[in-house]
Amino acid sequence: MDSSQLIANLNAINIGDLDVIRGKLEQAREGCLAINQPDLAEKLQEAVDALDQADMKTYRRRVETVVSKLGHIR
Numbered sequence: 203m204d205s206s207q208l209i210a211n212l213n214a215i216n217i218g219d220l221d222v223i224r225g226k227l228e229q230a231r232e233g234c235l236a237i238n239q240p241d242l243a244e245k246l247q248e249a250v251d252a253l254d255q256a257d258m259k260t261y262r263r264r265v266e267t268v269v270s271k272l273g274h275i276r
Contacts, residue, residue, distance in 0.1 A: 203233040205272040212269050224250055227265075234268070239275070242268045
């Protein structure tokens, strides 16, 4: 999965079952690791943690940060 696909997948996460959202975040986290971006993978783990704590502001901010940084990698 390249950075463009990761951005598209992350931008598509809006609503749904929390397990499905966690699964998509995990896929994106693995994708970040695959393209040698461990810092972004860590941010996605922080997003999962925020989601588990119902901290939607932090969750969204972390996802947006990853999307933005992936845009600069292309």
